[in-house]
Amino acid sequence: MPPKLTLDKRLTQQHADLLIKSGIAITPSGAEQLDIACIEGTIVALGALTGTWTADTELDARGLHILPGVIDSQVHFREPGLTHKEDLETGTRGAVLGGVTGIFEMPNTNPLTLWPDDLHAKLDAAKGRAWCNYAFYMGGSAVNADQLHTLEKMHGCAGIKVFMGSSFGDLLTDDDTVLRRILANGHRRMAVHAEDEARLRERKAIVEASRDVRQHAIWRDVESALKATQRIVNLAIEAERRLHLLHVSTADEMVFLVRHKRYVSVEVTPHHLTLCAPECYEQLGSLAQMNPPVREKRHQDALWEAVRNGLVDVICSDHAPHTLEEKAQPYPNSPSGMTGVQTLLPTMLNHVNSGRLTLQRLVDLTSAGPARIFGIAGKGRIALGYDADLTLVDLSAKRRIENNWIASRSGWTPYDGMEVTGWPIHTVIHGQGVMIDEALVGKPIGQPIQFLEIPSKALSDV
Numbered sequence: 001m002p003p004k005l006t007l008d009k010r011l012t013q014q015h016a017d018l019l020i021k022s023g024i025a026i027t028p029s030g031a032e033q034l035d036i037a038c039i040e041g042t043i044v045a046l047g048a049l050t051g052t053w054t055a056d057t058e059l060d061a062r063g064l065h066i067l068p069g070v071i072d073s074q075v076h077f078r079e080p081g082l083t084h085k086e087d088l089e090t091g092t093r094g095a096v097l098g099g100v101t102g103i104f105e106m107p108n109t110n111p112l113t114l115w116p117d118d119l120h121a122k123l124d125a126a127k128g129r130a131w132c133n134y135a136f137y138m139g140g141s142a143v144n145a146d147q148l149h150t151l152e153k154m155h156g157c158a159g160i161k162v163f164m165g166s167s168f169g170d171l172l173t174d175d176d177t178v179l180r181r182i183l184a185n186g187h188r189r190m191a192v193h194a195e196d197e198a199r200l201r202e203r204k205a206i207v208e209a210s211r212d213v214r215q216h217a218i219w220r221d222v223e224s225a226l227k228a229t230q231r232i233v234n235l236a237i238e239a240e241r242r243l244h245l246l247h248v249s250t251a252d253e254m255v256f257l258v259r260h261k262r263y264v265s266v267e268v269t270p271h272h273l274t275l276c277a278p279e280c281y282e283q284l285g286s287l288a289q290m291n292p293p294v295r296e297k298r299h300q301d302a303l304w305e306a307v308r309n310g311l312v313d314v315i316c317s318d319h320a321p322h323t324l325e326e327k328a329q330p331y332p333n334s335p336s337g338m339t340g341v342q343t344l345l346p347t348m349l350n351h352v353n354s355g356r357l358t359l360q361r362l363v364d365l366t367s368a369g370p371a372r373i374f375g376i377a378g379k380g381r382i383a384l385g386y387d388a389d390l391t392l393v394d395l396s397a398k399r400r401i402e403n404n405w406i407a408s409r410s411g412w413t414p415y416d417g418m419e420v421t422g423w424p425i426h427t428v429i430h431g432q433g434v435m436i437d438e439a440l441v442g443k444p445i446g447q448p449i450q451f452l453e454i455p456s457k458a459l460s461d462v
């Protein structure tokens with residue numbers, strides 16, 4: 001074990017609230033066997049601490065890997081307005097059971113999150129009910145475009161989200177004039193769902209005629225995604241702004257994005273990395289229906305290549321629950337979306353075990369990446385002075401993902417029945433175990449996520 005390192009040399013107390021013993025921590029310098037002492041929610045000592053430190057609670061991490069807490073920066077938790085699908089309590093419960101310690105929630109609720117009162121309502125609703133930490137996106141649209149610079153700085157705001165193509169909910173901003181206003185007024189890195197609305201409308205007849213979910217990726221085709229991505233990146237360059245492109249799903253976009261990397265950060269999702277068309281539609285029907293769609297292997301291979309070569313910055317679930325009844329409506333009336341926050345880490349650990357990416361790279365994509373891209377204060381790495389949000393996983397645990405494990409009010413996962421190797425065992429938030437030995441403990445202790453100072457001109461300052 002490396003020698004003991006403490007946050008403050010004068011720290012003579014050597015009594016922690018929580019002492020995590022003998023786990024293999026994934027730190028910025030690699031995998032190291034360490035003890036971790038936490039006081040008041042902060043990592044205060046790292047190294048060989050056994051013998052010198054005492055603690056209120058000790059957690060034996062022998063045989064486990066300790067990751068900085070997983071941050072899922074794209075989930076839909078449906079509160080207010082759609083709580084028969086999910087709410088902030090059930091959504092964050094699923095997060096913690098899946099090893100996730102922080103989430104950013106999307107604005108396509110009812111009402112939409114567009115104004116200070118909408119954000120305050122979500123923050124109030126999360127207080128005492130959220131199992132993990134949280135922040136909320138504001139929707140960017142024609143009605144609030146000119147106020148975004150104020151809205152995006154509000155406490156608890158994760159940033160601005162723009163839907164360029166219509167998906168679930170009533171938030172659509174596809175007009176270049178409005179997009180220009182949004183880009184001129186918001187200064188934080190804006191998150192974009194890029195599908196071209198005009199092309200989606202032109203092609204909707206394809207699915208209205210066939211009513212076959214296998215046509216989903218043909219209707220919302222590669223060109224729909226590429227066209228919107230090219231448009232918004234060009235508008236961002238004109239406005240000297242950086243963008244965060246959500247759930248990039250095509251090889252063609254990745255080729256384009258390589259040439260514009262300095263303007264964009266890139267998200268991919270476990271479902272695009274795990275499921276493949278056409279098999280997923282044959283096996284799962286509308287349960288595999290998602291926007292942008294799950295596509296053929298050629299695209300999946302390109303996403304993996306982009307994960308490997310560093311083009312991808314974050315992996316997020318885009319957790320988008322709908323009930324099984326809603327999903328059973330005949331396509332295309334079935335809503336797009338699937339659960340994912342609880343399966344994000346198990347599916348990705350399984351990919352680590354099959355050699356598709358290293359654990360270090362996974363940490364970069366699920367902890368360090370979100371912290372870097374969004375400027376999250378005090379999170380994203382295991383280091384002295386950082387928040388004690390930690391995810392402890394057993395890389396060799398074999399489990400079967402099943403619907404009855406899913407905490408989401410919608411009660412299902414597209415991965416029902418899938419065997420995986422690698423599983424979250426303990427979730428620690430603010431130095432307190434909220435999942436211990438795979439079971440929820442204590443009470444919801446999630447807090448609003450804080451952000452570093454927001455730059456006034458994204459390109460020069462970030």
Ligand SMILES: NC(=O)N[C@@H](CC(=O)O)C(=O)O
Pocket residue numbers: 076108167168169193289290291292318320321336337338
């Ligand atoms: N991803 C989806 O297919 N659905 C999302 C909306 C969205 O992000 O497009 C939802 O809120 O249901």
